[in-house]
Amino acid sequence: MLKGDTVITELNRLVDAVEDSLSDGLDVARLAASLGTTEYHLRRMFSSLAGMPLSEYVRRRRMTRAATDVVAGDPILDVAVRYGYGSAEAFGRAFRSVHGTRPADVRRHGGPLRSQPQLRFRLTVEGSSAMDTRLTDRPALRLVGHATRVPLVHHGVNPHIQAHIASLPPSEHARLTSLGNGEPAGLLQVSADVDPDYTEGSELTYLHGVALDAATTPPDDLDVIEVPAGTWVVFRSSGPYPAALQETYAASATEWFPSNPWRLRPGPSIVAVLDRAEDFSTATTEVWMPVERA
Template identity: 50%
Template sequence: MLERLNQAMEHIERHLDQTIDVAELARIAVTSEYHFRRLFSALAGMPLSEYLRRRRLTVAAADVMAGERSLLDVAVRYGYTSTEAFTRAFRAVHGVGPGEARRTGATLRAQPRMSFRLIIEGSSSMRYRLVEKDAFTVAGRKARVPMVHEGVNPAIAAFIRSIDPETVRRIEELSDQEPHGLVSVTDDIDPSRAQGTELDYYQAAVTSAAVPEDMQSLSVPAGTWAVFESVGEFPKTLQYMWRDVYTQWFPSNPYQSRPGPEILRTELSADGTTAEAEIWIPVERIPG
């Protein structure tokens, strides 16, 4: 898997001055476009779209500083329709406009090209199971919130605080199958996974029961789920598990993520310092 990912990265480097088709990158990596985006984001620590933007503007900066092409020519070469659009993007990455950079020889920021390798630490095993589930419903309260890559998501935190205890009790009573109890569900995530893009967030239960009129619901089709378990310091252990699923488990197993919601069940200790957690991720076996 990692060898194929690195072949896709090489394809990116050869086509930075052209339109890069994510479907073609996924084909090179022998996986789905959906899974390629998810895996790249986990491994690289940024969305694919952000990496492409940074790499293009890193390479474009070399053309700007060489002074052999006009700024418009450089802009068009790297996919920008005007010098104004190019200048805005250039400034966002480098902190200075291309014209000023060319005139003054300003210090610029580079996005190094990436390659991936798997580090086998061998210090712990990952607990997981595969579950075949019939179609079910997620029922509870929903909010549309922005994507936040690091730290607490304030929109989610505020949304959770806004749900009164009686509603929480009613949601929990709907739970009649795994994962049991009150769960956090994320769905309808922008394919770019860029900071600030929006997603649906549910405080909900997994159920086959009728959904009350004052609650929102999400119908989830039947399929295979990979369930990862962790016990330890909260939230550190849980955050490490998210990382390890994409950086270790997926590259080492013949599965890929498939479209669908991600579900998190967490049971905090009385003092809130430790937690037992399960992450449910929809998966499918890689063909072949």
């Protein structure tokens, strides 16, 4: 169960496993199962708390260790093979992407190097402000509306989503609102097919639409995301938009999940805008995340 100081312990075990497998690859699914959790949840918690995807951390640590071997004088092809690369050229490209220079230059000059220290997670006291949260069991529902593929943006307004919404005529917003008969209520911002590592720039499916109950047939001209029955955690927040919403996402990882016996399960995350300023500078929102017992 990933709970409280246990989540910190298990993430540190993940970091230790990365160190032990830099040369032969890490089976994250097997490790997650041994910890009593899921690969999906483990990757999401790591990326949220570390500020980078697990895959990026592994790449940086591998190239940090490889730089030590290069400086020590090991043949570059031997180092390449040691860390899973089939050629010195492929290794050189990966090395340069992290360190900004070629292995041969590092060997001659000893640097420059951009080392990634080994992470160590520690429990700190948070939660001095209460989070407005509830858990709800919901039957299957249909999310219907207008969908598009967009890159993931961690901070600020996502211009691709903004452009997608702006392309819809006002009459379509009114039509969608009149169609909605499920919960969450109102116009919804739905993110589906999100990379478990939550890598910035990775593609996701964004749907601007509403929720229908399972008995309602959606119009043929709308995109549909079918969502099975299950439990959801709902976080409510108010304040500057989208800053308050993004802070809520961050707090869910740093405060709520480590303190409660729930973990994320695959499925869309949903933002319901309950109220907003005319210029959308501030808003009251609910974030719905699919969860299961840890």
